[in-house]
Amino acid sequence: MSLITDIQKYSIHDGDGIRTTVFFKGCNLRCTWCHNPETQSYKKELLFDEDRCVGCGSCVPVCPSRAITLERGKAVTDRKKCTACGKCTDYCNLNLREVAGKEYPVDQLVKELRKDEMFYEESGGGVTLSGGEVMLADIDYLEELVKKLHHFGISVTVDTCGQAPYENYERILPYVDTFLYDIKLMDSEIHKKYMGTGNELILSNLEKLSRDGARLYIRIPTVKEVNGSDEAMKAIINYLLEKNIHVTRVNLLPYHNTGSGKYMKIGKNYEGADLHAPDKEEMNHFVELFREAGFHNIKIGG
Ligand code: SF4
Ligand code: SF4
Structure with a gap:
Protein backbone atom coordinates (compact mmCIF):
# COMPACT_ATOMS: atom_id res chain seq x y z
CA MET A 1 0.00 0.00 0.00
CA LYS A 43 8.52 6.86 4.52
CA LYS A 44 6.30 8.48 7.10
CA GLU A 45 7.99 11.51 8.62
CA LEU A 46 7.41 14.02 11.38
CA LEU A 47 6.52 17.61 10.53
CA PHE A 48 7.30 19.95 13.40
CA ASP A 49 6.83 23.74 13.40
CA GLU A 50 9.78 24.47 15.68
CA ASP A 51 9.51 28.27 15.27
CA ARG A 52 6.15 28.34 17.05
CA CYS A 53 7.13 25.94 19.85
CA VAL A 54 6.69 27.53 23.31
CA GLY A 55 8.71 24.83 25.07
CA CYS A 56 5.91 23.55 27.32
CA GLY A 57 7.57 20.12 27.30
CA SER A 58 4.36 18.08 27.03
CA CYS A 59 5.70 16.11 24.06
CA VAL A 60 9.01 15.14 25.69
CA PRO A 61 8.00 12.28 28.03
CA VAL A 62 5.59 10.60 25.62
CA CYS A 63 8.17 9.84 22.95
CA PRO A 64 9.01 6.12 23.13
CA SER A 65 12.25 6.70 21.22
CA ARG A 66 13.44 9.50 23.51
CA ALA A 67 13.88 11.63 20.41
CA ILE A 68 12.65 14.91 21.94
CA THR A 69 14.64 17.14 24.27
CA LEU A 70 14.09 20.70 25.45
CA GLU A 71 16.87 23.06 24.50
CA ARG A 72 16.85 26.83 25.00
CA GLY A 73 13.08 26.85 25.58
CA LYS A 74 12.13 24.81 22.54
CA ALA A 75 11.55 21.17 21.73
CA VAL A 76 14.32 19.67 19.61
CA THR A 77 13.65 16.41 17.75
CA ASP A 78 16.47 14.05 16.92
CA ARG A 79 15.31 12.83 13.51
CA LYS A 80 17.72 9.90 13.58
CA LYS A 81 15.84 8.53 16.58
CA CYS A 82 12.32 9.55 15.49
CA THR A 83 10.31 6.66 14.02
CA ALA A 84 7.36 8.89 13.04
CA CYS A 85 5.13 6.87 15.38
CA GLY A 86 2.96 9.95 15.87
CA LYS A 87 2.52 9.64 19.66
CA CYS A 88 3.75 13.18 20.33
CA THR A 89 1.22 14.68 17.92
CA ASP A 90 -1.59 14.15 20.43
CA TYR A 91 0.22 16.00 23.19
CA CYS A 92 0.97 19.37 21.62
CA ASN A 93 -1.82 21.81 22.40
CA LEU A 94 -0.63 24.10 19.64
CA ASN A 95 -0.82 21.27 17.07
CA LEU A 96 2.75 21.89 15.97
CA ARG A 97 3.53 18.23 15.40
CA GLU A 98 2.02 15.99 12.74
CA VAL A 99 3.05 12.90 10.81
CA ALA A 100 3.01 13.04 7.01
CA GLY A 101 1.97 9.77 5.40
CA LYS A 102 -1.22 7.80 6.00
CA GLU A 103 -2.33 4.46 4.63
S1 SF4 B 1 6.77 10.87 16.10
FE1 SF4 B 1 7.09 9.30 17.69
S2 SF4 B 1 9.29 8.89 17.64
FE2 SF4 B 1 8.97 10.82 16.53
S3 SF4 B 1 9.28 12.43 18.05
FE3 SF4 B 1 7.08 11.99 18.01
S4 SF4 B 1 6.77 10.44 19.61
FE4 SF4 B 1 8.97 10.51 19.17
S1 SF4 C 1 4.14 20.06 23.11
FE1 SF4 C 1 4.27 21.49 21.34
S2 SF4 C 1 4.67 23.52 22.21
FE2 SF4 C 1 5.09 21.97 23.82
S3 SF4 C 1 7.30 21.57 23.67
FE3 SF4 C 1 6.29 20.01 22.41
S4 SF4 C 1 6.19 20.92 20.35
FE4 SF4 C 1 6.67 22.60 21.76
Whole structure:
Protein backbone atom coordinates (compact mmCIF):
# COMPACT_ATOMS: atom_id res chain seq x y z
CA MET A 1 0.00 0.00 0.00
CA SER A 2 1.14 3.55 -0.67
CA LEU A 3 1.24 6.47 1.72
CA ILE A 4 -0.87 9.58 1.21
CA THR A 5 0.05 12.95 2.72
CA ASP A 6 -3.07 14.94 1.93
CA ILE A 7 -6.49 14.91 0.28
CA GLN A 8 -7.22 18.43 -0.90
CA LYS A 9 -10.80 19.26 -1.76
CA TYR A 10 -12.24 21.94 -4.09
CA SER A 11 -9.01 22.29 -6.02
CA ILE A 12 -9.28 24.35 -9.22
CA HIS A 13 -5.63 24.28 -10.33
CA ASP A 14 -5.07 20.54 -10.82
CA GLY A 15 -6.98 19.91 -14.03
CA ASP A 16 -10.48 20.63 -15.30
CA GLY A 17 -13.33 21.80 -13.08
CA ILE A 18 -13.49 21.31 -9.33
CA ARG A 19 -11.28 18.44 -8.25
CA THR A 20 -10.20 16.54 -5.19
CA THR A 21 -6.43 16.09 -5.28
CA VAL A 22 -4.73 13.16 -3.60
CA PHE A 23 -1.05 13.62 -2.77
CA PHE A 24 0.97 10.39 -2.75
CA LYS A 25 4.21 10.15 -0.82
CA GLY A 26 7.50 9.34 -2.55
CA CYS A 27 9.31 10.85 -5.52
CA ASN A 28 12.60 10.16 -7.26
CA LEU A 29 13.17 13.71 -8.48
CA ARG A 30 14.55 16.38 -6.18
CA CYS A 31 13.40 19.63 -7.79
CA THR A 32 15.16 22.54 -6.13
CA TRP A 33 11.87 24.44 -5.73
CA CYS A 34 9.66 21.46 -4.77
CA HIS A 35 6.45 22.78 -3.17
CA ASN A 36 5.71 19.55 -1.35
CA PRO A 37 8.99 18.38 0.19
CA GLU A 38 7.05 16.26 2.68
CA THR A 39 6.05 14.05 -0.28
CA GLN A 40 9.62 13.28 -1.41
CA SER A 41 10.46 10.51 1.04
CA TYR A 42 8.63 7.18 0.75
CA LYS A 43 8.52 6.86 4.52
CA LYS A 44 6.30 8.48 7.10
CA GLU A 45 7.99 11.51 8.62
CA LEU A 46 7.41 14.02 11.38
CA LEU A 47 6.52 17.61 10.53
CA PHE A 48 7.30 19.95 13.40
CA ASP A 49 6.83 23.74 13.40
CA GLU A 50 9.78 24.47 15.68
CA ASP A 51 9.51 28.27 15.27
CA ARG A 52 6.15 28.34 17.05
CA CYS A 53 7.13 25.94 19.85
CA VAL A 54 6.69 27.53 23.31
CA GLY A 55 8.71 24.83 25.07
CA CYS A 56 5.91 23.55 27.32
CA GLY A 57 7.57 20.12 27.30
CA SER A 58 4.36 18.08 27.03
CA CYS A 59 5.70 16.11 24.06
CA VAL A 60 9.01 15.14 25.69
CA PRO A 61 8.00 12.28 28.03
CA VAL A 62 5.59 10.60 25.62
CA CYS A 63 8.17 9.84 22.95
CA PRO A 64 9.01 6.12 23.13
CA SER A 65 12.25 6.70 21.22
CA ARG A 66 13.44 9.50 23.51
CA ALA A 67 13.88 11.63 20.41
CA ILE A 68 12.65 14.91 21.94
CA THR A 69 14.64 17.14 24.27
CA LEU A 70 14.09 20.70 25.45
CA GLU A 71 16.87 23.06 24.50
CA ARG A 72 16.85 26.83 25.00
CA GLY A 73 13.08 26.85 25.58
CA LYS A 74 12.13 24.81 22.54
CA ALA A 75 11.55 21.17 21.73
CA VAL A 76 14.32 19.67 19.61
CA THR A 77 13.65 16.41 17.75
CA ASP A 78 16.47 14.05 16.92
CA ARG A 79 15.31 12.83 13.51
CA LYS A 80 17.72 9.90 13.58
CA LYS A 81 15.84 8.53 16.58
CA CYS A 82 12.32 9.55 15.49
CA THR A 83 10.31 6.66 14.02
CA ALA A 84 7.36 8.89 13.04
CA CYS A 85 5.13 6.87 15.38
CA GLY A 86 2.96 9.95 15.87
CA LYS A 87 2.52 9.64 19.66
CA CYS A 88 3.75 13.18 20.33
CA THR A 89 1.22 14.68 17.92
CA ASP A 90 -1.59 14.15 20.43
CA TYR A 91 0.22 16.00 23.19
CA CYS A 92 0.97 19.37 21.62
CA ASN A 93 -1.82 21.81 22.40
CA LEU A 94 -0.63 24.10 19.64
CA ASN A 95 -0.82 21.27 17.07
CA LEU A 96 2.75 21.89 15.97
CA ARG A 97 3.53 18.23 15.40
CA GLU A 98 2.02 15.99 12.74
CA VAL A 99 3.05 12.90 10.81
CA ALA A 100 3.01 13.04 7.01
CA GLY A 101 1.97 9.77 5.40
CA LYS A 102 -1.22 7.80 6.00
CA GLU A 103 -2.33 4.46 4.63
CA TYR A 104 -5.73 4.37 2.96
CA PRO A 105 -7.18 1.08 1.78
CA VAL A 106 -8.54 1.62 -1.75
CA ASP A 107 -12.20 1.29 -0.77
CA GLN A 108 -11.79 3.80 2.06
CA LEU A 109 -10.13 6.29 -0.30
CA VAL A 110 -12.77 5.81 -3.00
CA LYS A 111 -15.50 6.35 -0.39
CA GLU A 112 -13.83 9.60 0.67
CA LEU A 113 -13.39 10.78 -2.93
CA ARG A 114 -17.01 10.00 -3.84
CA LYS A 115 -18.27 12.46 -1.20
CA ASP A 116 -17.71 15.29 -3.71
CA GLU A 117 -19.19 13.58 -6.76
CA MET A 118 -21.84 16.29 -7.03
CA PHE A 119 -19.16 18.99 -7.46
CA TYR A 120 -17.32 16.91 -10.04
CA GLU A 121 -20.49 16.44 -12.08
CA GLU A 122 -21.54 20.09 -11.96
CA SER A 123 -18.11 21.50 -12.82
CA GLY A 124 -16.69 18.89 -15.19
CA GLY A 125 -14.13 18.05 -12.52
CA GLY A 126 -13.05 14.84 -10.82
CA VAL A 127 -10.11 13.41 -8.94
CA THR A 128 -6.46 14.32 -9.51
CA LEU A 129 -3.76 11.94 -8.35
CA SER A 130 -0.60 13.87 -7.53
CA GLY A 131 2.41 13.74 -5.25
CA GLY A 132 5.27 13.21 -4.83
CA GLU A 133 5.23 11.02 -7.92
CA VAL A 134 2.02 9.06 -8.06
CA MET A 135 3.34 6.86 -10.89
CA LEU A 136 5.86 5.41 -8.44
CA ALA A 137 3.17 4.44 -5.95
CA ASP A 138 2.29 0.74 -5.55
CA ILE A 139 1.01 0.11 -9.08
CA ASP A 140 -1.44 -2.64 -8.06
CA TYR A 141 -2.99 -0.21 -5.58
CA LEU A 142 -3.06 2.57 -8.17
CA GLU A 143 -4.63 0.40 -10.85
CA GLU A 144 -7.35 -0.75 -8.48
CA LEU A 145 -8.00 2.86 -7.44
CA VAL A 146 -8.35 4.25 -10.97
CA LYS A 147 -10.49 1.29 -12.06
CA LYS A 148 -12.90 1.88 -9.19
CA LEU A 149 -13.08 5.63 -9.81
CA HIS A 150 -13.68 4.89 -13.49
CA HIS A 151 -16.40 2.41 -12.55
CA PHE A 152 -18.23 5.16 -10.65
CA GLY A 153 -17.89 7.53 -13.60
CA ILE A 154 -15.38 9.81 -11.87
CA SER A 155 -12.89 11.54 -14.15
CA VAL A 156 -9.27 10.83 -13.21
CA THR A 157 -6.36 13.15 -13.91
CA VAL A 158 -2.78 12.10 -13.15
CA ASP A 159 -0.20 14.75 -12.31
CA THR A 160 3.22 13.28 -13.13
CA CYS A 161 6.84 14.32 -13.52
CA GLY A 162 7.31 11.42 -15.96
CA GLN A 163 10.18 9.68 -14.16
CA ALA A 164 8.61 6.23 -13.74
CA PRO A 165 8.59 2.91 -15.66
CA TYR A 166 6.36 3.13 -18.75
CA GLU A 167 4.70 -0.19 -17.79
CA ASN A 168 3.08 1.70 -14.92
CA TYR A 169 1.54 4.22 -17.30
CA GLU A 170 0.30 1.41 -19.54
CA ARG A 171 -1.45 -0.24 -16.59
CA ILE A 172 -3.61 2.80 -15.81
CA LEU A 173 -3.90 4.51 -19.21
CA PRO A 174 -7.39 3.13 -20.06
CA TYR A 175 -8.85 4.65 -16.88
CA VAL A 176 -7.19 8.10 -16.96
CA ASP A 177 -8.79 11.05 -18.74
CA THR A 178 -5.87 13.48 -18.64
CA PHE A 179 -2.21 13.52 -17.71
CA LEU A 180 -0.71 16.74 -16.35
CA TYR A 181 2.80 16.10 -17.60
CA ASP A 182 5.70 18.21 -16.32
CA ILE A 183 8.51 19.26 -18.63
CA LYS A 184 11.13 21.48 -17.09
CA LEU A 185 14.15 21.53 -19.37
CA MET A 186 15.48 19.97 -22.56
CA ASP A 187 19.11 20.12 -21.47
CA SER A 188 19.59 16.92 -19.50
CA GLU A 189 22.70 18.12 -17.63
CA ILE A 190 20.98 21.26 -16.34
CA HIS A 191 17.92 19.11 -15.61
CA LYS A 192 20.13 16.93 -13.45
CA LYS A 193 21.51 19.96 -11.62
CA TYR A 194 18.07 21.29 -10.62
CA MET A 195 15.97 18.09 -10.52
CA GLY A 196 18.50 15.49 -9.41
CA THR A 197 18.15 13.29 -12.53
CA GLY A 198 18.49 13.65 -16.31
CA ASN A 199 15.37 13.92 -18.46
CA GLU A 200 15.77 10.93 -20.83
CA LEU A 201 13.11 8.69 -19.25
CA ILE A 202 10.71 11.65 -18.86
CA LEU A 203 10.90 12.48 -22.57
CA SER A 204 10.71 8.88 -23.70
CA ASN A 205 7.58 8.31 -21.58
CA LEU A 206 5.96 11.45 -22.95
CA GLU A 207 6.54 10.26 -26.51
CA LYS A 208 5.03 6.87 -25.68
CA LEU A 209 2.01 8.39 -23.95
CA SER A 210 1.38 10.65 -26.93
CA ARG A 211 1.72 7.67 -29.28
CA ASP A 212 -0.71 5.66 -27.16
CA GLY A 213 -3.40 8.32 -27.28
CA ALA A 214 -3.15 9.93 -23.82
CA ARG A 215 -4.75 13.35 -23.35
CA LEU A 216 -1.86 15.58 -22.34
CA TYR A 217 -1.64 18.90 -20.57
CA ILE A 218 2.02 19.90 -20.69
CA ARG A 219 2.97 21.76 -17.53
CA ILE A 220 6.11 23.86 -17.48
CA PRO A 221 7.15 25.17 -14.07
CA THR A 222 8.77 28.43 -15.19
CA VAL A 223 11.72 29.67 -13.19
CA LYS A 224 13.66 32.72 -14.35
CA GLU A 225 17.10 31.32 -13.51
CA VAL A 226 16.39 27.79 -14.80
CA ASN A 227 14.19 27.84 -17.93
CA GLY A 228 12.91 31.42 -18.06
CA SER A 229 14.65 32.22 -21.34
CA ASP A 230 13.77 32.18 -25.04
CA GLU A 231 16.40 29.52 -25.59
CA ALA A 232 14.96 27.11 -23.00
CA MET A 233 11.34 27.70 -24.07
CA LYS A 234 12.13 27.36 -27.77
CA ALA A 235 13.95 24.11 -27.05
CA ILE A 236 10.78 22.72 -25.43
CA ILE A 237 8.60 24.02 -28.28
CA ASN A 238 10.88 22.49 -30.92
CA TYR A 239 10.93 19.18 -29.10
CA LEU A 240 7.11 19.04 -28.89
CA LEU A 241 6.85 19.84 -32.59
CA GLU A 242 9.63 17.51 -33.75
CA LYS A 243 8.22 14.56 -31.81
CA ASN A 244 4.68 15.43 -32.84
CA ILE A 245 3.47 15.30 -29.24
CA HIS A 246 -0.33 15.61 -29.12
CA VAL A 247 -0.69 18.53 -26.74
CA THR A 248 -4.18 19.46 -25.56
CA ARG A 249 -3.02 22.35 -23.38
CA VAL A 250 0.17 24.05 -22.24
CA ASN A 251 0.27 25.42 -18.71
CA LEU A 252 3.13 27.80 -17.89
CA LEU A 253 3.40 27.75 -14.13
CA PRO A 254 5.32 30.72 -12.71
CA TYR A 255 7.69 29.79 -9.89
CA HIS A 256 6.47 30.48 -6.37
CA ASN A 257 7.96 29.66 -3.02
CA THR A 258 4.81 28.85 -1.03
CA GLY A 259 6.23 25.47 -0.04
CA SER A 260 9.45 26.87 1.39
CA GLY A 261 8.10 26.98 4.98
CA LYS A 262 7.59 23.21 4.95
CA TYR A 263 11.32 22.51 4.66
CA MET A 264 12.00 23.69 8.19
CA LYS A 265 9.19 21.43 9.43
CA ILE A 266 10.91 18.34 8.07
CA GLY A 267 14.39 19.45 9.14
CA LYS A 268 15.69 20.44 5.69
CA ASN A 269 16.94 23.66 4.11
CA TYR A 270 15.11 25.26 1.21
CA GLU A 271 17.62 25.52 -1.66
CA GLY A 272 15.40 27.62 -3.92
CA ALA A 273 15.65 30.94 -2.07
CA ASP A 274 17.58 32.58 -4.93
CA LEU A 275 15.07 31.58 -7.61
CA HIS A 276 12.44 33.91 -9.06
CA ALA A 277 9.39 33.87 -11.28
CA PRO A 278 9.67 35.64 -14.63
CA ASP A 279 7.68 38.91 -14.55
CA LYS A 280 4.27 39.22 -16.19
CA GLU A 281 5.70 40.61 -19.43
CA GLU A 282 8.17 37.72 -19.73
CA MET A 283 5.44 35.17 -19.05
CA ASN A 284 3.23 36.75 -21.74
CA HIS A 285 6.18 36.64 -24.12
CA PHE A 286 6.60 32.88 -23.51
CA VAL A 287 2.88 32.41 -24.22
CA GLU A 288 3.43 34.28 -27.49
CA LEU A 289 6.33 31.96 -28.41
CA PHE A 290 4.01 28.97 -28.08
CA ARG A 291 1.26 30.74 -30.07
CA GLU A 292 3.65 31.60 -32.88
CA ALA A 293 4.66 27.93 -33.02
CA GLY A 294 1.03 26.91 -33.57
CA PHE A 295 -0.10 25.98 -30.05
CA HIS A 296 -3.55 27.36 -29.21
CA ASN A 297 -4.54 26.38 -25.71
CA ILE A 298 -1.92 28.07 -23.51
CA LYS A 299 -2.54 29.17 -19.98
CA ILE A 300 -0.43 30.95 -17.38
CA GLY A 301 -1.03 29.08 -14.12
CA GLY A 302 -2.67 25.75 -13.37
S1 SF4 B 1 6.77 10.87 16.10
FE1 SF4 B 1 7.09 9.30 17.69
S2 SF4 B 1 9.29 8.89 17.64
FE2 SF4 B 1 8.97 10.82 16.53
S3 SF4 B 1 9.28 12.43 18.05
FE3 SF4 B 1 7.08 11.99 18.01
S4 SF4 B 1 6.77 10.44 19.61
FE4 SF4 B 1 8.97 10.51 19.17
S1 SF4 C 1 4.14 20.06 23.11
FE1 SF4 C 1 4.27 21.49 21.34
S2 SF4 C 1 4.67 23.52 22.21
FE2 SF4 C 1 5.09 21.97 23.82
S3 SF4 C 1 7.30 21.57 23.67
FE3 SF4 C 1 6.29 20.01 22.41
S4 SF4 C 1 6.19 20.92 20.35
FE4 SF4 C 1 6.67 22.60 21.76
